[in-house]
Amino acid sequence: MTDLSHCAVLKAVKQQQAKTENPLPDKRQVAASFSKAAASYDSVAELQRAVGNELMSRLPETTPDRWLDLxxxxxxxxxxxxxxxxxxxxxxxxxxxxxxxxxxxLGGADHYVVGDAENLPLRDASVDLMFSSLAVQWCSDFSSVLSEVRRVLRPGGVFGFASLCVGTLYELRDSWQAVDGMVHVNRFREFDEYQRLCAASGLQVRSLSVLPHVLHYPDVRILTHELKALGAHNINPGRPGGLTGRARIQALIDAYETFRREKGLPATYQVVYAVLEKPATV
Structure with a gap:
């Protein structure tokens, strides 16, 4: 086998692995990426503030003895x-x-716990209110998250979450697709899957909807810099390795410019908002 054909085989194998592997990022990479971004996160978290405040407004009036920020x-x-x-x-x-x-x-919580949403290190029926804004989209097994929520909530307890679904950053995705066809934008679940999993969770669905949030940027570099500062840059399986060359960056800029509007270059986030409740009698 020639070196050229050997490389072609290896490339085909990697592409097939990317198709068959879990399409969501590995949680160890998620943890490392967000840990690295801790110092810069708040300076560029406009979307996170807007989404979290919207989720807060959707919570029912309650007086929890114990709440969890998941x-x-x-x-x-x-x-x-x-x-x-x-x-x-x-x-x-x-x-x-x-x-x-x-x-x-900076304070706020009484306890700070390192933990995985798919395997919560908390006792059964120990929390009255669970709040989670823009976190569970990184969990590969959302059914396990919901199972853990149901276990940890007290009867009558509430779980409010905001997440991202398919259609998020479609402008960036389509622009990269025009450049090289590779995975450069994080993948997210379909909204239909959130509906299905929530309906099957054993929790009562008080509300579940999707709402687009659109931010605007003067150029592509500021958008990609912000994603990196947030720790939300591309951490998908099958993402391209190595540095991105100048010619490819220019091709990305040219492709993204086709989306430009009066306010700037749009970046659309499809945000899922949900409020679920554990039945008072199980």
């Missing part, structure tokens, strides 16, 4: 939850230890 990140919404529920005991849980180390000195 995927708490830098602790911005742990502090918001502490202000809204001053008499409740607060837990901040994240898979990225670097995020918790950043959040702890």
């Amino acid at each position: 995927g708490s990140g830098t602790g911005y919404f742990s502090r918001a939850l502490a202000q809204r529920f001053p008499l409740g005991e607060g837990l901040a849980l994240d898979i990225a230890e670097g995020m918790l180390n950043h959040a702890r000195p």
Whole structure:
């Protein structure tokens, strides 16, 4: 076999592996990426603020004895939850230890826990309210997340979450597709799958909807810089390795320019909002 044909075979094998592997990012890479981004995250978190505030507005009026910020990140919404529920005991849980180390000195929660949403290190029926904003999209097994939520919530407890679904960053995805056809944008679940999994969770669905949030940027470089600062840059299986050459970057810029609007280059996020409740009698 010639070197050329050998390379072709290896490339084909890698492409097939990318198709058959779990399309969502490995949680160890997620933890490492967000830990690295802890110091820069809050400076570029416009979307995260908007989504989290919208989710807060959708929570029912309640007075939890104990609340959990699931995927708490830098602790911005742990502090918001502490202000809204001053008499409740607060837990901040994240898979990225670097995020918790950043959040702890800023206060908000009573306890900071390194943990995985698919296998929560919490007792059964120990939490009244669970809040999760833009975290569970990184979980490969969302049915396990919902199972753990049902286990940890007390009867009558509420789980409010915001996540991302297919259609997020479609402008960036389509622009890269025009350049090289490779995976450069993180994949997310279909909204239909969120509907199906929530309906089958054993939790009562009080509300479940998808709402687009569109941000605008003066150029592509600022958008990609922001994604990196957030730790939300491409961490998909099958992503291209190595540096991106100048010619490919220029091709990306040219392709993205076709989306330009009066406000700038749009970046669309399809945000799933849900409020689920554990039945008072199980």
